[in-house]
Amino acid sequence: xxxxLSAPTKVGAYTLKNRIVMPPLTRMRAGDGDVQSxxxxxxxxxxxxAGLIIAEGSQISPQGKGFPGTPGIYNEExxxxxxxxxxxxxxxxxxxxxxxxxVGRVSHSSLQPDEKLPVAPSPLAAIGEAYLPSxxxxxxxxxxxLTIQEIKAILADYGNAAINAQKAGFDxxxxxxxxxxxxxxxxxxxxxxRTDEYGGSIENREKLLLEVVETVLSVWPNDKVGIRISPFxxxxxxxxxxxxxxxxxxxxxxxxxxxxYLHVIENRESTAMLLPGQKETVIDIxxxxxxxxxxxxxxxxxxAGGFDKQRAETVIEKGYADAVAFGRHFISTPDLPYRLINxxxxxxxxRTTFYGGGAKGYTDYRTxxxx
Numbered sequence: 001x002x003x004x005l006s007a008p009t010k011v012g013a014y015t016l017k018n019r020i021v022m023p024p025l026t027r028m029r030a031g032d033g034d035v036q037s038x039x040x041x042x043x044x045x046x047x048x049x050a051g052l053i054i055a056e057g058s059q060i061s062p063q064g065k066g067f068p069g070t071p072g073i074y075n076e077e078x079x080x081x082x083x084x085x086x087x088x089x090x091x092x093x094x095x096x097x098x099x100x101x102x103v104g105r106v107s108h109s110s111l112q113p114d115e116k117l118p119v120a121p122s123p124l125a126a127i128g129e130a131y132l133p134s135x136x137x138x139x140x141x142x143x144x145x146l147t148i149q150e151i152k153a154i155l156a157d158y159g160n161a162a163i164n165a166q167k168a169g170f171d172x173x174x175x176x177x178x179x180x181x182x183x184x185x186x187x188x189x190x191x192x193x194r195t196d197e198y199g200g201s202i203e204n205r206e207k208l209l210l211e212v213v214e215t216v217l218s219v220w221p222n223d224k225v226g227i228r229i230s231p232f233x234x235x236x237x238x239x240x241x242x243x244x245x246x247x248x249x250x251x252x253x254x255x256x257x258x259x260x261y262l263h264v265i266e267n268r269e270s271t272a273m274l275l276p277g278q279k280e281t282v283i284d285i286x287x288x289x290x291x292x293x294x295x296x297x298x299x300x301x302x303x304a305g306g307f308d309k310q311r312a313e314t315v316i317e318k319g320y321a322d323a324v325a326f327g328r329h330f331i332s333t334p335d336l337p338y339r340l341i342n343x344x345x346x347x348x349x350x351r352t353t354f355y356g357g358g359a360k361g362y363t364d365y366r367t368x369x370x371x
């Protein structure tokens with residue numbers, strides 16, 4: 001079936017076989033030592049028909065961890081675990097990037113080395129409750145405010161993680177600057193109350209982001225590096241009073257680096273925050289951030305945020321995005337590209353199996369049987 005979703009597209013160093021992206025999806029199924037296993041390799045292998053897989057966020061250091069069962073990319077055992085994944089995807093002809101992740105204050109002392117407090121630009125607690133190692137929940141703690149020296153150490157951790165991603169066989173990396181984690185905590189005025197060179201003006205608040213970009217680019221070529229932002233995200237962080245001046249400035253700065261792609265999470269109501277009976281807000285495509293960014297950001301953009309086939313086709317046809325990421329449906333539907341391209345409904349997903357566990361709700365979803 002002819003559809004813009006099935007058309008190849010150039011994204012950085014790669015020509016993707018279709019415009020359907022599997023975004024980074026936290027599943028909390030890493031083993032001891034935050035190491036990926038054969039089960040994780042099978043999960044990604046099943047989904048290798050995506051034009052691009054962006055593997056789940058992986059902490060760049062023990063300090064960067066915020067959830068039980070999330071994988072790391074800071075030691076040799078973790079590299080070896082991820083190599084099983086990249087080998088499996090490459091055997092199926094797929095392209096896979098790794099998302100580099102530091103959660104900042106979205107953690108808990110029980111997950112931190114020596115049970116120290118999580119870190120952040122300012123001593124302001126995140127909104128909501130943290131996961132504990134037992135998967136139970138507790139209120140977020142007031143984090144430790146990072147010193148300049150500690151920020152420099154985190155930059156070194158990004159560099160080490162970027163090197164390890166190469167060793168693990170990834171085709172590229174994505175810098176996680178979204179969803180209220182460390183980099184976005186620095187970007188937003190509501191979470192960054194610093195008065196030094198990393199706080200105050202937009203130029204100061206974006207300093208960490210740009211330093212991370214330059215650190216990663218010292219390891220990877222720019223056409224193998226992407227970045228993810230979420231201008232409207234409010235899951236664990238207060239909304240910026242007027243987000244577009246901040247994020248338009250940031251995207252203008254990112255345009256100078258000629259990156260492989262910019263991955264934008266569009267404005268939509270988080271289903272996790274909905275009240276019983278409340279429907280998810282549908283934002284008009286003409287109000288999408290990618291439309292506004294397209295005026296000055298010429299490199300490829302990936303749009304994410306509750307897309308169905310029709311809206312995905314529309315945002316690509318209008319030229320606002322080059323590819324679209326589908327999250328929840330990729331969890332339940334290993335062959336999602338085939339189904340989207342051929343107008344076949346995805347499998348229903350089971351939210352109770354999203355986080356933690358084993359094969360159930362992970363590698364046991366069925367592919368479409370052609371009769």
